[in-house]
Structures are given as C-alpha cells and as structure tokens.
Amino acid sequence: MNNPDTHAQEHQESNEVVVEVTGCPKEDARTVFDALCRSFASDRPADDVPEDASTTRPTVWTVTVDVSRTGPGGEPGRLSGPVTAEVQGGYRAVDRLRLGLAESFAVKVVGTASGDQEQEVRLRLENLGD
Numbered sequence: 001m002n003n004p005d006t007h008a009q010e011h012q013e014s015n016e017v018v019v020e021v022t023g024c025p026k027e028d029a030r031t032v033f034d035a036l037c038r039s040f041a042s043d044r045p046a047d048d049v050p051e052d053a054s055t056t057r058p059t060v061w062t063v064t065v066d067v068s069r070t071g072p073g074g075e076p077g078r079l080s081g082p083v084t085a086e087v088q089g090g091y092r093a094v095d096r097l098r099l100g101l102a103e104s105f106a107v108k109v110v111g112t113a114s115g116d117q118e119q120e121v122r123l124r125l126e127n128l129g130d
Helices: 004-010 026-039 091-101
Strands: 016-022 040-042 060-070 083-090 105-114 118-127
Touching: 016 026, 016 091, 026 040, 026 060, 026 083, 026 091, 060 091, 083 091, 091 105, 091 118
Parallel strands: none
Antiparallel strands: 016 060, 016 083, 040 060, 083 118, 105 118
C-alpha cells in the first residue's frame, strides 16, 4: 500500500538553489554573495571572501542558499559592471531567489533551461537605477 506522506515527500521541491558567478571581478562576486547572505541562509560563512583561483583561467564562485528562510534583505549592492549568475534549483526556489536578488540589483532573466522538477536560469545583475 502507498503511504501518502512518502509520496508527498518524494515530490516536495527543494528549497536549495545553487548560484555560480564567473567572468567578473572578485569584488563583484563578493557583493552578490553578500546580498544573498543577507536574504537567505547560505553554505558560506559571512567572512568568506571570494579569491581568484587562477591567473590564467576564469574563476567560478559558487554558493548554495536555502530560500525557505528569508533574512532582512538589504541595501542595493554596487557592482563595477553587469554580473552574470547561473542559478539552478526548483522552480519556486529559483523564483524566490530572483525576487531576493531584486531587492539589491536590477535582475534580468537572459536564459533558461527547464527540466522536470528543476530549472537552470541565467540572470544578469546590474546596479539599481542604472
């Protein structure tokens, strides 16, 4: 016999979203991660500073956030230029993350790849008011 609680758990969407930032200065990666950490629980300590891993290849900075618990958000971040972020997670979780980022940045969806239960979205982040 099927247990309805087990069936519901199998289809429960994860609240975790993986965020990858690359192709920008480490200071911009830090600005994005700081905004995420103000809005959501994160696997990165607050004092974790992104560093360049290589001088010859691009660095990819990654953070996983839990969008089920939201923080106070915060002031708009200042970026030196547009930043592209690749985000991957469940549909609702990615939407919550996008709305959280919109408190600090102008957010534009520039690409999507949809799966059965998850999606990957490319976001372009810019300074608010630019």
